[in-house]
Amino acid sequence: MSEQESQIALIFFGGAFLIIMMSTFIVSMVVLHRQRQVQNRQKLDHLKAENEKMLLHVENEIQQETLSHIGRELHDNIGQLLSLAKISLHSSKPEKQAEGKEYIVQIIKEVRALSKTLNLDWVESITLDEFISQQLEKIQSTGFCQTTFESDHSFLELSKNQKLVLIRVIQECLNNAIKHAHPNRISIHIAKNRSLRKIEIVDDGAGFDTSQQSQGSGMINLKKRMETIGGHFSLTSKVGNGTHITLELPF
Structure with missing residues (x-):
């Protein structure tokens, strides 16, 4: 083989080697990029799940707070109104019976107001x-x-x-x-x-x-x-x- 043919062969094999190295590098970068995309997607999914879990926990806490409020209102407010209504309606005096009917009307209003707070619709309305x-x-x-x-x-x-x-x-x-x-x-x-x-x-x-x-x-x-x-x-x-x-x- 002549010297010129040897140089051409060397250039050919050298070029082929560089192409293989570049191809390997590119494939490696593509694979690494895809791995990072998968990892980032997993991190985002995990973060989204954590946020949704936190929001659900917040909703539950607010619902518990609401139920505690309703319990206090039933015991302290509506319970007292029911007692007054019972006393008034058992009276033989017409004016007391009229008071008892007014208490019943007030109790109905209070119960309707409390029923609106049983879910989180009130959050959107305020x-x-x-x-x-x-x-x-x-x-x-x-x-x-x-x-x-x-x-x-x-x-x-x-x-x-x-x-x-x-x-x-x-x-x-x-x-x-x-x-x-x-x-x-x-x-x-x-x-x-x-x-x-x-x-x-x-x-x-x-x-x-x-x-x-x-x-x-x-x-x-x-x-x-x-x-x-x-x-x-x-x-x-x-x-x-x-x-x-x-x-x-x-x-």
């Missing part, structure tokens, strides 16, 4: 501002502490899932303030900037050490709930200086 106002009015009406609420109505446009999570997180924050902080005042302020909507929940109560594990686990749970709707939870507190909670949600 705005977040209205819910917060009702919660704060209940707290103040008990004489537990003073409350204030200011809003620029930036949370009027919410999906059902967003509203469910925010309602439950706010409930939890208010319950914690009542149980542990013993404040003189609880304030909630809603405002927005260009990209974020904020809910600030502030109390002037006892405050606590945020490094304590028992409090930390509760905060982690609230953070996870906000993350399921693309939001953010933050808390600052110091013993003797109250607690400041911020809930942020992008537009």
Whole structure:
């Protein structure tokens, strides 16, 4: 074989080798890319399943809270009205019997109102501002502490899932303030900037050490709930200086 033929053969085999190497590299990259796609899809499916699980848990908690409320209303309010109606209707005086009939009408109204809260339809029929106002009015009406609420109505446009999570997180924050902080005042302020909507929940109560594990686990749970709707939870507190909670949600 001549020198020229040897060079041509060398070039041919060298080119073939490069082609094989490039083909192997390309196939490897395609396989790696597909593996990453599968892994990312699995991660997304897992995250979606976790979010759906969290939302279902939130729904169950709200339903339990609703059932507890109905139980209290049946015992404290409707039970009392039924007793008064029974006493009035057993009276021989016409005016007392008339009072008894009025009690029955009031009882029917109360039962109808309670029946509407047996499912989560009420979540769609109420705005977040209205819910917060009702919660704060209940707290103040008990004489537990003073409350204030200011809003620029930036949370009027919410999906059902967003509203469910925010309602439950706010409930939890208010319950914690009542149980542990013993404040003189609880304030909630809603405002927005260009990209974020904020809910600030502030109390002037006892405050606590945020490094304590028992409090930390509760905060982690609230953070996870906000993350399921693309939001953010933050808390600052110091013993003797109250607690400041911020809930942020992008537009």
